[in-house]
Amino acid sequence: MENCAKPLFTFGIIADIQYADIDDGFNFKRSRKRYYRNSLRLLHNAQKRWTAETVKPRFILQLGDIIDGFNKRHGASERALETVMKEFDSSPVEVHHVWGNHEFYNYSRDTLMRSVLNSTTNSEAGEGHLSICEIYAYHFSPVPKYRFVVLDAYDVSLLGREESSLKYQQAIAILKAHNNNEDLNHPPAPVGMEQRFVKFNGGFSQDQLDWLEGVLSMADDKLERVTIVSHLPIHPSSTDPICLAWNYDALLSILQAHKSVVCFMAGHDHDGGYHRDDSGVHYLTLEGVIETPPGSDAFGTVSVYEDRMFLKGYGRMSDRILMYP
Numbered sequence: 001m002e003n004c005a006k007p008l009f010t011f012g013i014i015a016d017i018q019y020a021d022i023d024d025g026f027n028f029k030r031s032r033k034r035y036y037r038n039s040l041r042l043l044h045n046a047q048k049r050w051t052a053e054t055v056k057p058r059f060i061l062q063l064g065d066i067i068d069g070f071n072k073r074h075g076a077s078e079r080a081l082e083t084v085m086k087e088f089d090s091s092p093v094e095v096h097h098v099w100g101n102h103e104f105y106n107y108s109r110d111t112l113m114r115s116v117l118n119s120t121t122n123s124e125a126g127e128g129h130l131s132i133c134e135i136y137a138y139h140f141s142p143v144p145k146y147r148f149v150v151l152d153a154y155d156v157s158l159l160g161r162e163e164s165s166l167k168y169q170q171a172i173a174i175l176k177a178h179n180n181n182e183d184l185n186h187p188p189a190p191v192g193m194e195q196r197f198v199k200f201n202g203g204f205s206q207d208q209l210d211w212l213e214g215v216l217s218m219a220d221d222k223l224e225r226v227t228i229v230s231h232l233p234i235h236p237s238s239t240d241p242i243c244l245a246w247n248y249d250a251l252l253s254i255l256q257a258h259k260s261v262v263c264f265m266a267g268h269d270h271d272g273g274y275h276r277d278d279s280g281v282h283y284l285t286l287e288g289v290i291e292t293p294p295g296s297d298a299f300g301t302v303s304v305y306e307d308r309m310f311l312k313g314y315g316r317m318s319d320r321i322l323m324y325p
C-alpha cells in the first residue's frame with residue numbers, strides 16, 4: 001500500500017559498514033560474528049537497490065563507522081576508504097556522512113575535517129554548519145519544509161580530541177567520574193545505563209546543544225519536519241544502554257521540546273532498535289552492515305509523505321511506518 005502513493009522524496013539509510021579487507025571475526029564479547037569483506041558486497045547491494053528504485057533517493061545517510069579500526073593497524077585506512085567511497089561514487093547520489101568511533105580509530109579529527117567524510121561541503125549544507133571548535137554538525141533542507149540535522153556524538157570524547165584540548169579534559173573528567181577501570185573501554189557496571197561511560201562513546205558539548213536548540217527553534221517557526229542523525233543512539237529504549245551517548249538525556253530534553261522533530265536515527269548498536277516516545281518522536285537504531293551475514297542485507301529506503309515517512313527495510317532491517325507526531 002505504501003508503495004502506491006508517490007512520495008515527496010526518498011532517501012537511503014545505511015549504518016556501520018566497518019569495511020576491512022580481512023577475514024571474518026567477532027565483536028569484543030565474541031557474541032556476534034563480523035563479516036569485514038562481505039560488508040562491501042552489502043553496500044553494493046544497497047547501491048544497486050537505490051539505483052533501481054522508482055523514485056531515486058535524493059541522498060544517502062551513512063550513519064558512521066564506514067571502515068573498521070583494524071585498517072589502521074594494517075596501514076590500510078586509505079585503501080579501505082577509497083574502496084568504500086568507490087562504491088558510493090558508483091552513483092551520483094549525494095552521501096551525508098556521520099562520524100563514529102571507527103572514524104576516529106582511523107583518522108584524527110583534523111584529517112576527517114579535510115576528508116571526503118566531511119559532507120558539509122558537498123551540499124547546500126554549507127550554510128548550516130557549526131563552525132566552532134571543530135564540531136562536525138550541520139543541517140540541510142533537501143525539499144522545503146523538511147530538514148535533516150547531522151550531529152557530532154564524539155564532540156566531547158577521548159577519541160579524536162588532542163589530549164591538551166579542553167574537550168579532552170572535559171571528556172576524561174566525565175569518564176573518570178563514572179568509570180574506575182584502568183581500561184576505560186571496559187564498562188563500569190555489568191548492566192544498566194552507567195555502562196555507557198566507556199571510551200568508545202562520547203557526548204555533545206553545550207555549544208552543540210545550544211546550536212541545535214537554535215536550529216530546531218527556526219524549524220518550529222517554519223513548520224518544518226526534522227530528522228536528526230548521530231552515530232550514537234540517545235533513547236534508552238531504542239538500544240542496548242552500553243551504546244548510549246553520555247549526555248543522551250540532555251539531547252532528549254531538547255528534542256522533546258520542539259514540535260518540528262519527527263525522527264532520530266543512529267547506528268553503533270548493530271542489533272538495531274526502535275522506540276516511539278510519548279510525544280510521538282521515533283528513535284531508530286539501524287542494524288549494522290558489519291554483523292549482517294552473507295545472504296542477508298541491512299539498509300533501507302525512506303519515502304517521505306505529507307503525513308508520514310515509510311521505511312522500506314531490506315534484509316534484517318524492518319519496514320516501519322513513521323507517522324509524524
Ligand SMILES: Nc1ncnc2c1ncn2[C@@H]1O[C@H](COP(=O)(O)OP(=O)(O)O)[C@@H](O)[C@H]1O
Pocket residue numbers: 027028029101102183185186187200268
Ligand atoms: N568490555 C570491554 N572491555 C574492554 N574493551 C572493550 C570492551 N568492549 C569493547 N571494547 C573495546 O572497545 C572498542 C569498541 O568495541 P567494539 O565491540 O569493537 O565496538 P564497535 O561496535 O564500535 O566496533 C574496541 O576497541 C573493543 O576492543
